[in-house]
Amino acid sequence: MHNTRKITDDIIWVGATDRQVQLFENLFPLAHGMSYNSYVLLDEKTALLDTVDSSISDIYMENILHALGGRELDYLIIHHMEPDHCANIEAVLRRFPDVKLVGNKTTFKFLEQFYDVHVKDNYHPVKGGDTLELGKRTLKFIMAPNVHWPEVMFSYDISDGFLFSADGFGSFSPLDGNLFSDELDFDGRIKEESRRYFVNIIGKFGSNVLKVLKKLNGLPINMILPLHGPIFRDKEHISYMIDRYRQWASYEPEQESVLILFGSMYGNTENAVGNLATMLAEKGVKNLRLYDISNTDPSLLMSEMWSYSHIVLASPNYNGDLMYKMDTVIREALRLNLQNRKISFMTNATWGGAALKTMESYFEDPKHFEIVGEPVKISSSVKVDNVPEIEALADAIVASLNA
Numbered sequence: 001m002h003n004t005r006k007i008t009d010d011i012i013w014v015g016a017t018d019r020q021v022q023l024f025e026n027l028f029p030l031a032h033g034m035s036y037n038s039y040v041l042l043d044e045k046t047a048l049l050d051t052v053d054s055s056i057s058d059i060y061m062e063n064i065l066h067a068l069g070g071r072e073l074d075y076l077i078i079h080h081m082e083p084d085h086c087a088n089i090e091a092v093l094r095r096f097p098d099v100k101l102v103g104n105k106t107t108f109k110f111l112e113q114f115y116d117v118h119v120k121d122n123y124h125p126v127k128g129g130d131t132l133e134l135g136k137r138t139l140k141f142i143m144a145p146n147v148h149w150p151e152v153m154f155s156y157d158i159s160d161g162f163l164f165s166a167d168g169f170g171s172f173s174p175l176d177g178n179l180f181s182d183e184l185d186f187d188g189r190i191k192e193e194s195r196r197y198f199v200n201i202i203g204k205f206g207s208n209v210l211k212v213l214k215k216l217n218g219l220p221i222n223m224i225l226p227l228h229g230p231i232f233r234d235k236e237h238i239s240y241m242i243d244r245y246r247q248w249a250s251y252e253p254e255q256e257s258v259l260i261l262f263g264s265m266y267g268n269t270e271n272a273v274g275n276l277a278t279m280l281a282e283k284g285v286k287n288l289r290l291y292d293i294s295n296t297d298p299s300l301l302m303s304e305m306w307s308y309s310h311i312v313l314a315s316p317n318y319n320g321d322l323m324y325k326m327d328t329v330i331r332e333a334l335r336l337n338l339q340n341r342k343i344s345f346m347t348n349a350t351w352g353g354a355a356l357k358t359m360e361s362y363f364e365d366p367k368h369f370e371i372v373g374e375p376v377k378i379s380s381s382v383k384v385d386n387v388p389e390i391e392a393l394a395d396a397i398v399a400s401l402n403a
């Protein structure tokens, strides 16, 4: 049976949650599934805003038919051509052969590449700034290239200030009846999962995000309706999300504190960073976080790297170089364009290798990174003799935090 919920009298959520999926994009761990949002607008004309993933196709079609209540579908607006939002375009076309597909040139190019659909007569191409009159509501299209993929666009409902933001403002999150952030644990899970989603999905494209935020400047935004996770209608939540998007996209840290990422086979490097963390805590640093990179998902590490101002990287030498999981974490963060961070190093060698040199080489651009303190070098296990150099690093980090 259908399962829909009214957003307003004329906007109906017709999405669903896939609770069996464990990895989004077959990469990112999901705690309790993933929601795929889609919306039906009932006006003089009817519109469907995006479709959903193939995993929820069955209920999705029931939802659309129920929401339309026997009416025809005039428009399908395609904000993003990724398969988790487009897997049902062909099904919609089969059910409503005359529906107009609203998208831009790149949308239609990707549609033809992904699916064997040849329906040029159905295309309703739009550019940034174009509008679509539905009756009481008018949608204005805002191009948002690379706010994930190149074809992405947002639409803005002029009458009520509702922003349909594609993957923007999404999160790794199921929806369990409560659709709105003000019905959910906003300060806990939603904030955390919104950042993890932003960093891993959109984080690389900070400058594009900033361009779109500029286009939205001055527009009243009374509701944000993303394609994943909760809808934002609470004014404080809306401002929080827009402020965070500006901060994350500018690669500005969210907090002045220390994140410590370490690798360790036999516990000695862990012992060294544990001592560093205790010294930092004793010197007054709060909200320290320490992660073993071997058993923490990289998507969480990326999210934390976006949050913290200071990052300590600690790795043993391994086969003459950096432990490969540490190498992967650093390279992924740099691929996502992490910058504007203060970095410190710690290494452990039993006989020698290039671990430190390799880590230093990744952060040598002074425009993007500042190296804090002298690297701590452990020989196999931590000794009392190492205490002064660990303490010196803690002092340098504290001085940098207080600068």
Ligand SMILES: Cc1cc2nc3c(=O)[nH]c(=O)nc-3n(C[C@H](O)[C@H](O)[C@H](O)COP(=O)(O)O)c2cc1C
Binding pocket: 263, 264, 265, 266, 267, 268, 269, 270, 316, 317, 318, 319, 320, 321, 348, 349, 350, 351, 352, 353, 379, 380, 381
């Ligand atoms: C497979 C393997 C390869 C290693 N390669 C090196 C190496 O190239 N150079 C080195 O100095 N130590 C090497 N080590 C020793 C580690 O650096 C050693 O585990 C470390 O000094 C102790 O830190 P841990 O207890 O945090 O693992 C290797 C260890 C393992 C298990």
